[in-house]
Amino acid sequence: MCKKFLIAVLTLLILQSCEYSPIYTKDTPKKFNIELINFEGDREINNAIKYNLKRYMNHNEKLKIFITTNSIYTKAVGTKNLAGFVNNYNLSATVTFRVSYEGTEKIYKFSENITINDIENRLKESIYETNIKKNFAILFSDKLILQLTKIK
Secondary structure (H helix, E strand, O other), X not given: OHHHHHHHHHHHHHHHHOOOOOHHHOOOOOXXXXXXXXXXXXXXXXXXXXXXXXXXXXXXXOOXXXXXXXXXXXXXXXXXXXXXXXXXXXXXXXXXXXXXXXXEXXXXXXXXXXXXXXXXXXXXXXXXXXXXHXXXXXXXXXXXXXXXXXXX
């Protein structure tokens, strides 16, 4: 017990004295002059991406960034049991962002997939699938913002 306490105290002292700080808490500018031009593909994913990117919009920034988005969402049967009923589904989403700024154009393509079990209640399955789409959109928009901070 005393040994664990001593290790914890020494660890805190060492981390305090070397000015440890997490990587993602640095003051990086996370506001952009984003212009969302066109969204094609899955409506639910696109709406969630729009909502998440609006948090980072600031029209007072000098560098104007134009973004067009194309999303593809698929739900495929994963496995079936002996009776032919579906056991699980493979959900996958791919989003392609075309980012234009100051005469430069970059394309970012992100993809996510997950396997879910079949749920007897179709309403619950639909709600679960919608939540997965929203989570995918959050991941995609966070990855895009990370790439945009490298531009700035």
